[in-house]
Amino acid sequence: CQLFGYVGIEAVLDQMKVKTMKMGFEFNIMVVGQSGLGKSTMVNTLFKSKVSRKASQPGQDERIPKTVQLHSITHVIEEKGVKMKLTVTDTPGFGDQINNENCWDPIIKYINEQYERYLREEVLITRKRKIPDTRVHGCVYFVPPTGHCGGYPGVLGALSWDGGGVGRLEAMVPHLPQIQEDLKAHAISLYPQQDFDQDPEDRALNDRIREKIPFAVVGADQEHQVNGKRVLGRKTKWGIIEVENPAHCEFPLLRDLLIRSHLQDLKDITHNVHYESYRVRRLSES
Amino acid sequence: QNHGYRTLSLSGHVGFGSLPEQLVKKSIKQGFCFNILCIGETGIGKSALINSLFNTNFDDPVSTHFLPRVQLRAQTYELQESNVLLKLTVVNTVGFGDQINREDSYQPIVDYIDAQFEAYLQEELKINRSLFIYHDTRIHVCIYFISPTGHSLKTLDLLTMKSLDSKVNIIPIIGKADGISKTELQNFKNKIMSELVSNGVQIYQFPTDDETFAEMNTIMNGCLPFAVVGSTKEVKIGNKVVRARQYPWGIVQVENENHCDFVKLRKMLICTNMEDLREQTHARHYELYRRCRLEEMGFRDTGPENKPVSLQEAYEAKRHELYLELQRKEEKMRQQFVQRVKEKETILKEAEQQIQSRFEHHMLMHQEVKQKLEKKKKILENEIALFIEKKANAELLQSQASISTPVVGLKRDKDRK
Numbered sequence: 001c002q003l004f005g006y007v008g009i010e011a012v013l014d015q016m017k018v019k020t021m022k023m024g025f026e027f028n029i030m031v032v033g034q035s036g037l038g039k040s041t042m043v044n045t046l047f048k049s050k051v052s053r054k055a056s057q058p059g060q061d062e063r064i065p066k067t068v069q070l071h072s073i074t075h076v077i078e079e080k081g082v083k084m085k086l087t088v089t090d091t092p093g094f095g096d097q098i099n100n101e102n103c104w105d106p107i108i109k110y111i112n113e114q115y116e117r118y119l120r121e122e123v124l125i126t127r128k129r130k131i132p133d134t135r136v137h138g139c140v141y142f143v144p145p146t147g148h149c150g151g152y153p154g155v156l157g158a159l160s161w162d163g164g165g166v167g168r169l170e171a172m173v174p175h176l177p178q179i180q181e182d183l184k185a186h187a188i189s190l191y192p193q194q195d196f197d198q199d200p201e202d203r204a205l206n207d208r209i210r211e212k213i214p215f216a217v218v219g220a221d222q223e224h225q226v227n228g229k230r231v232l233g234r235k236t237k238w239g240i241i242e243v244e245n246p247a248h249c250e251f252p253l254l255r256d257l258l259i260r261s262h263l264q265d266l267k268d269i270t271h272n273v274h275y276e277s278y279r280v281r282r283l284s285e286s
Numbered sequence: 287q288n289h290g291y292r293t294l295s296l297s298g299h300v301g302f303g304s305l306p307e308q309l310v311k312k313s314i315k316q317g318f319c320f321n322i323l324c325i326g327e328t329g330i331g332k333s334a335l336i337n338s339l340f341n342t343n344f345d346d347p348v349s350t351h352f353l354p355r356v357q358l359r360a361q362t363y364e365l366q367e368s369n370v371l372l373k374l375t376v377v378n379t380v381g382f383g384d385q386i387n388r389e390d391s392y393q394p395i396v397d398y399i400d401a402q403f404e405a406y407l408q409e410e411l412k413i414n415r416s417l418f419i420y421h422d423t424r425i426h427v428c429i430y431f432i433s434p435t436g437h438s439l440k441t442l443d444l445l446t447m448k449s450l451d452s453k454v455n456i457i458p459i460i461g462k463a464d465g466i467s468k469t470e471l472q473n474f475k476n477k478i479m480s481e482l483v484s485n486g487v488q489i490y491q492f493p494t495d496d497e498t499f500a501e502m503n504t505i506m507n508g509c510l511p512f513a514v515v516g517s518t519k520e521v522k523i524g525n526k527v528v529r530a531r532q533y534p535w536g537i538v539q540v541e542n543e544n545h546c547d548f549v550k551l552r553k554m555l556i557c558t559n560m561e562d563l564r565e566q567t568h569a570r571h572y573e574l575y576r577r578c579r580l581e582e583m584g585f586r587d588t589g590p591e592n593k594p595v596s597l598q599e600a601y602e603a604k605r606h607e608l609y610l611e612l613q614r615k616e617e618k619m620r621q622q623f624v625q626r627v628k629e630k631e632t633i634l635k636e637a638e639q640q641i642q643s644r645f646e647h648h649m650l651m652h653q654e655v656k657q658k659l660e661k662k663k664k665i666l667e668n669e670i671a672l673f674i675e676k677k678a679n680a681e682l683l684q685s686q687a688s689i690s691t692p693v694v695g696l697k698r699d700k701d702r703k
Contacts (some may be wrong), residue, residue, distance in 0.1 A: 003343050004406045005341040008557035009367040012318060015561035025305055049294040076293045080303030085291065129569050199315075232298075260301040264308035272418050283413045285674040 024083035026133045027263060028114075031088065032107060032221050033142025034095040041219035042140070045232060045243060046255055050221075051088050068093040068106045091137065111136050117279040135275060138191070138258060139265045145213060190268055191266065209257060215250040218243055298590050318369040319422045320401075320560060323358075323454065324376065325395060325446065326431025327383035330461040333430075334516030336376055338529055338540050339552055340365060343518065344376065352474055356391050358398045360423075375423065383442060392446040396525070398454050403575040410576075424572060426563045427490070427555065428454045431461035432478065432511060436470045439481050447487045453571055455490035455563050458554070463513035463546050464531060464538045469515055470684030478511055492554055493562050506554050512547035 029067045031039040040052035052073065074087040089110070094103055114135045121131045190213060197203040220243045232243045242248050258266075324332040328351050337343055344363060360377040377398070382391055402424045409420050430447060432439065434510035447456055458478065460466070466474060482489060489510070517540050521530040529540040540548050555563075584603070 003341050004343075005369060006364075007319075007339070007341050007367060008552065009365065009372050009560075010370045011557040012372075012560045013310050014311060014372065015558070016310055018496060019565070020306050020309055021498060025302070027302075041547070047294075047299070048296045048298040048300050051294065056310055074291050076291045077296055077300070077302075078293070079300055080294060082303050082305050084302055084305070125571070125577050125585055129573075255301065260304055261308070263302060263305060264312055267314065270416075274400060274417070280413055 021081055021083075023130070024085060026085045026087070027267070028087040028089065028134060028137050029258075030091070030111075030136045031137040031142065032091050032139060033094060033095055037142040038219045039090065039091040039140075039219060042142075044221045044257065045251065047077060047086065049077060049247060051086065052090060057152045059132075068103050070110045072179070087134065112278065115275055116282070117197055118275065119279055119282060120167065134268075136269055137263075138259075140254075145280075191262075193270070205261075212250060212253055215254045217251040217254050218249040219251070287326055290646075295478040313669060316418070317373060317447075318560075319373045319375075320564070321377065321425050321427075321489065323395070323399070323425045323428040325379045325382060325428060326461055327433060328381065330433060331514075331516045332378055332430045332431060332461075333459070334518050335431075335459075335514060335548075336516075338548065339515040339555070340374065345500055351381075351384050353384060355385070356381050356394045358394060374423070377425065388442050390447050391442060395446070396449055396453065399450070400575065401690075403453075403572055404579070406572065407579060408575055424567055425454050426567045428456045428562075429555075430456055430458045432458055434460055434462050434465045434474075436466050436474050438474075438477050444481065444487065445481070446487050447504065448487070451488040452574065454485075455566055455571070457490050457551075458511040459512040459547075459551060462515065464515045464533075466513065475509075475511060475513070488588050490566070491561070492559055499558055505553075506550060507552060509547060512549045512551045514551055515546040553633070570598075615663060 029043070031043060035038050043052045044050055068091055070089055070091055072087055072089045074085060076253050077084050077086055091107060094107070097103065118131060118133065118135055121127060168177060190210075197206055218234060218241050220232050220241070222235075223230045224231070224233050224235055226233065226240055231240075233240045233246070234243070243251050246252050293386075322336070324336065326332050333344070342365070357380045358377055359380050360375055362373060363374040364373045365374055379395060382395075385391065406420070406422065406424055409415055410415060425523045428450060430442060430443070447458070450456060456539070460474070460478075463471070492499075492506050494500045494503050494507070504673060515531060515538055516537075517529045517531050519529070519531070520527045521532050521537055521539075523530065523539065531540075539545050543549050584607075679703075
């Protein structure tokens with residue numbers, strides 16, 4: 001139907017913004033990888049705050065645990081009036097043992113537990129106005145910088161098949177083509193999945209991202225002076241690696257993907273696709 | 287939500303401040319859904335108001351006053367303003383208040399609203415569901431048109447609103463308000479509001495908890511019910527063409543705030559609170575319906591010993607129930623089928639017998655006719671035989687007579703002739 005004059009329907013967008021700012025957001029991210037790969041530093045760099053405690057800090061009673069243990073910390077951060085409840089789940093002990101068979105089991109168990117929690121809340125007769133969301137929205141998998149590590153495709157395969165829960169990867173390595181081939185060979189589907197591209201614009205944007213996966217990143221939480229500006233970087237004897245400089249590493253790509261452009265999309269796919277397929281499986285079980 | 291969690295301070299720009307934008311972008315892609323229910327007597331100006339609200343001309347046929355029952359008629363339209371796509375559904379109550387006996391006027395409305403909730407609930411309960419592409423038909427707001435009598439609410443109004451106030455957001459308005467004078471109007475409004483309060487009718491309150499809209503919403507809450515005028519015609523005033531109603535004594539301009547509350551209604555309904563109306567429908571009215579319905583179906587959150595019932599058990603029980611139901615239906619259908627077959631057989635048998643008896647009847651007739659004909663044939667044959675005999679005798683006599691006198695013969699001829 002043709003509108004003959006201004007009505008004010010578009011004001012609904014502002015209404016939505018106000019509502020969501022009041023409600024706040026939840027975001028749950030998981031980092032998977034062997035110890036020493038820089039997971040904690042990366043998370044701190046991403047969110048520009050001391051979200052994770054680093055395992056390598058001296059004086060801490062941190063020893064590599066004998067089994068994979070999942071460790072979640074929740075913080076509240078605020079920017080431009082937007083409040084975000086951020087939960088980071090760490091996986092110390094992953095891939096660190098001599099025998100790493102099935103080291104992904106605790107991870108999958110955790111992911112499914114979160115889906116189960118949400119499902120239970122959803123089927124209650126009297127349910128909460130806002131169901132607390134602890135489901136993992138994104139899993140960042142750190143591939144060691146050696147180019148290949150024992151059986152990592154196996155791990156990713158297990159993660160992306162079970163629960164359909166995981167399948168997002170950005171990692172830290174220079175041997176890009178080899179890894180991309182490996183991933184394809186094992187039919188591992190990573191975020192952003194091609195099936196969920198909604199329109200040509202989306203597809204173009206996501207194709208560019210898919211080309212670059214896995215991202216080669218460097219994390220740092222110390223600032224240095226470079227050309228009169230203060231930048232985050234790692235100081236080495238041969239120069240300062242600027243973390244946020246796209247010419248030095250692909251950290252900006254990771255950050256933009258995760259936070260600035262695709263955060264809502266990650267949550268939507270978790271809710272509409274992965275959670276739904278968990279629910280179907282669970283309800284068909286009986 | 288943020289209890290017990292440490293708040294961290296950011297040492298630099300992270301970038302999640304763009305989250306509301308990301309969300310909005312998604313919503314634009316998906317489009318919005320808004321469903322309005324208009325309740326009011328025939329001719330009170332429902333269509334005119336909707337046309338004015340959305341500044342367009344919806345195709346809506348005029349209805350008669352002579353319907354025996356209240357019917358609900360829903361029509362969906364797609365509107366676009368800049369980059370926002372709105373799927374608007376307008377549900378009209380046709381024949382409301384027209385019957386002599388109005389006892390059942392509001393039941394069809396309640397049933398309709400419940401049916402939309404039920405459809406959503408069924409989708410939500412499905413195993414393979416697709417809620418994010420589901421076309422939400424639940425009523426987000428009910429605009430109740432009060433007749434501009436100037437005195438008070440009618441019993442029908444109170445009963446209807448009371449039966450709907452826990453199911454839908456109600457915004458009462460006074461229709462065709464150009465018939466009430468300014469002084470009468472304020473008294474009328476006060477009377478209406480006090481009647482609503484004293485009868486415990488919960489109408490929709492514009493939300494006052496968020497500071498962005500709190501002040502305006504509070505003022506608007508005090509202006510309820512809105513006195514509106516709608517128009518599908520336009521009148522030229524000065525050098526502008528506006529929606530208005532032209533009377534010999536003046537022109538009532540729809541969008542003039544001094545003439546009526548139309549602009550207030552549009553602002554509240556669309557520009558300020560559309561999202562809240564949708565949210566209240568989903569979080570409050572729908573949840574209430576869902577809870578009652580699930581309890582009705584036999585689901586419980588806690589079992590007989592007050593222990594939480596597991597999901598598995600609940601679904602098992604439900605599944606069993608459905609299975610039994612299916613079996614019952616199957617049995618019923620089977621029996622019906624057998625019954626029908628029997629009936630058909632009886633009919634066919636009867637028909638067969640009928641044909642049989644007719645056949646026999648025809649056979650009998652045939653026999654009779656045949657016999658008659660035989661008789662006639664015999665009679666004719668006898669006559670023929672007699673005739674031949676006579677003829678033979680006559681010829682004999684004639685041949686004897688012709689040997690004697692010809693004159694006599696002539697005479698005899700004459701005689702014979």
